[in-house]
Amino acid sequence: MHSERKKILVVDDEPGVRDSLTLLLKGNYDVITAEDGEEAIGQVAELQPDVVILDLILPKVDGIEALKSIRKSNPSIPIVILSATNTVKSAVQALKCGAVDYISKPFDVEELKQVIESALSSSPDNGSQTNRAESLPRKPVLPEYSGDFGPMIGKAPSMKELFSKIKHIAKCDTTVLISGESGTGKELVARLIHSESERSGAPFIPINCSAIPETLIESELFGHEKGAFTTAVGRRVGHFELADGGTLFLDEIGELSLQVQVKLLRFLQEQEFYRVGSTVPRRVDVRVVAATNRNLEEAIKEGRFREDLYYRLNVIGLKLPPLRDRFEDIPYLAEFFVEKFSSSYKGRKLQFSQEAMNRLVEYNWPGNVRELENVVESLMALSTKDLIEESDLPEKIVSNNHISDLASETVSGRIRFEEAERRFETEIILKALRKTNYVQTRAAELLGISRRILKYKMDKLNISDKPPQHQKAE
Incomplete structure (x- = not known):
């Protein structure tokens, strides 16, 4: 049982403070002490405490520098700052540098216990610090790529x-x-x-x-x-x-x-x-x-x-413009995201066929650049091919092409505008009805129109008010 007790490192140059904290905490924790920042850095490296209680005013290496050093080498160890009333500004600086909390001297015993418990609960809890850090699922750190302006891509x-x-x-x-x-x-x-x-x-x-x-x-x-x-x-x-x-x-x-x-x-x-x-x-x-x-x-x-x-x-x-209004940037963004995620997927470099890229450009992108980024990373993770064809794209993107084809047919003169309008209204109403199991009130809400207008359009377009299987049964 003793090996399961959490280790607290108390760092303060005043022996009285170290002794008081040891006395208060030793009933529930294994307490280690250090009298300066240099010793604290060494104790962290050697003993891997679960929480560090760190005074700001220390000899040799001051509290802020010790904090930065510990955060750099052991980022998963929570650090609580001990602050005198005249060093609140320094405590704020410490919080900016990664401390999880601070308590003021003279400290309240219950407040101290609460802060320590909170710090422990904010860090993973399964064994030693080394094992805990190793057990955490880690997303690969992605290299930063330069875009056209900082990390942003935009040629439109x-x-x-x-x-x-x-x-x-x-x-x-x-x-x-x-x-x-x-x-x-x-x-x-x-x-x-x-x-x-x-x-x-x-x-x-x-x-x-x-x-x-x-x-x-x-x-x-x-x-x-x-x-x-x-x-x-x-x-x-x-x-x-x-x-x-x-x-x-x-x-x-x-x-x-x-x-x-x-x-x-x-x-x-x-x-x-x-x-x-x-x-x-x-x-x-x-x-x-x-x-x-x-x-x-x-x-x-x-x-x-x-x-x-x-x-x-x-x-x-x-x-900020939505992605659909700057569609000319889509090929550059797709290439940018392939490059961005390449190191996370063993150096993969996806390419897109012209048909696949056409579909990406034609898609409406309701989730904008974030959605495109997710699509590219999904393809990097799941596709077995390095050349992405139209059929490899998500169904929502491929099935989106009907409206673009409709526009092409209209502009080329193959169908009249009235026919394109009729086809579009028919498709969008049927999609809303299917999504709501043919509950017309909900379908109307989804389309942003009244139920009366929906019913009028359904009659005009000869759309049944029952799902296809019911029509066959009749």
Whole structure:
């Protein structure tokens, strides 16, 4: 049983602190101690502790440098910072460098235990650290490839215009609102704005507003004080403080509640905020870049988004084109993704036949560049051939060709426009009916029309209101 106890490395130059922590923790953990950063780095390499409790002010090698060294050699070991009240700014810097949490001196015993338990639960738990790290499924680290502008590919006129705007916007230290469909590369653009700006040496902190429960988003953004709510066992630094000096990227900004929108608006107006549970305003130097795939102007009309916040965010607006509107980039993107994933699949270099590439170009790409990337990686992983033919492509892409063929027939004069329209409406209504098991109300909702209009079109196009098998039975 003893071998299963977790190992805690306590690093502090004060013997009293090391002794106190050893006394508090030895009942549940095996405690190792180090009195300076140099010794701590050696202890980590030799003994592979499960958690490191690290003071910031240390002799020989200071806490920040020790943290960086440990993170570089043992990235899976969680590190908790011990911070005196006058070193909170350094604690924030430590969090930016990879520490999982920090506690202030003099520390509360229950808070300390809670932080350690949380750190342990955030790391894999099956045996020694070496074994745990080896047991984790790891996605291969992909090399970074240069595109036409940073990692972005774009030869279409709309993309060249976008790249020019990014270069200009990066130099203007004001808020930016990026809009575009899912998968168009909004975070990539935000990172490019940051990397091209004078803030490039400071942190870029992204947060997806739609991925965090409404009850937690305020705490994630602004931080909280100990006791601010039931589970607030310690002080927490929010994303605004983590991004101090750099850029905070708020993805899916349209998902924020009206209550949080008010607090974000206050920050943009005053450049200050309050941690949850605090009455002390805090000031940070942060550039906010926001993104959305929603129509915020419609959300304003519906009362779901504040108009004043919209104008504060939309000082500079960038709209990203969907992939279907820059189809000339598809061959270059496909080639780029083949190159990107090649090292992960033993150097494979896929090529596309002209027919296959035509289908890729003709496809509507509702998931945009992200969907194309997934298709290419899927082909890299699953295809047994290095030359991809039309038949090797996913069914959704191959079956999409009917509409393109219809357009070709119409433009070439082989069929009249009215006939093409009739065929298109017939196909799309039948697809909606099949998808909803011929429940007309649901099919109408799917098509965005009323049931009455759907029924009118079905009668006009002689489409049965029953599935084919029922027709045969009759």
